[in-house]
Amino acid sequence: MFPTTIAGSLPKPAWLAEPGKLWPQWRLAGADLEAGKLDATLVALKLQEDAGVDVVCDGEQSRQHFVHGFLEFVEGIDFAHKVEMGIRNNRYKAMVPTVTGALKLKGRVHATEARFARAHTGKQLKITMPGPMTIIDTIADAHYGDRVKMAFAFADLLNAEARALERDGVDVIQFDEPAFNVYMNHVPAWGIEAIHRAIDGLKCATAVHICYGYGIKANVDWKATLGGEWRQYEEIFPALAASRISQVSVECRNARVPVELLSLLKGKDVAVGVIDVATDQIETPEDVAATIEAVLKHVPKERIVASTNCGMAPMHRDIARAKLQALGAGAALARERYA
């Protein structure tokens, strides 16, 4: 009852990468960097296990950014000449690489960290990858001339990596689609179909993570413009409910999302964000249990997973660790009360 997981990322140790940044520079190079990534992965696993997290992640310690960590392994992309692009419907500007040729994987993307994590934890293991819609919103195109066609080309690559991750012993494969909350009409039009392409042939659990973004200023400012009720989920949940995805991960804690919208995810496991990543204030176990209690009225209890609202990559490590503890303790409290 109420198993726990995290959206995906954890802050990196300062000896590995610049702290407090979403696009940090590595502080190691060459073989030291490769070893450091795995050492940090071990720390990330241990912190989750100690906090009582049931479905653990590698903490995304091996990637610089949640989208570009995948793109680095793709042929057909020019990283040398980055261009400025407004992303998430111009919410912020980012320097992005350009697709200049047919897309192809250079080889495995997450094999090293996934196999390492598999070897060092007995818990269920989740690996996250960016979803097709979010990828094409974070890269320029000078080859396909059609962004949806490009999204499906990326979906094929994601599928190849996802199938290999399943063979590596990964239990849950999650696609991060913050863009679903921005381009709502694209979700039923082609977003779900692209995710179906990405999960084709998988037998393991599959998840889609949607949220209102990390706690960076651009996102906090954007949320302030969304009004008293955030109803974006209302437009996309029916399509997700009708999809073949097994789990949907959404932001809840401190979100102005009307909690009854979660009832639209009928038949899906719902990973409920009970930890806000946009504030350094640490939730109490009571806060976590209260969020779960509110969701219980709209989602069957056996379908509720307790999670974080989004990745914790840009947070202070001590804050993230305390929030992990609150997640584990709060879910335990909810189990006592509502199981």
Ligand SMILES: [Zn+2]
């Ligand atoms: Zn997120």
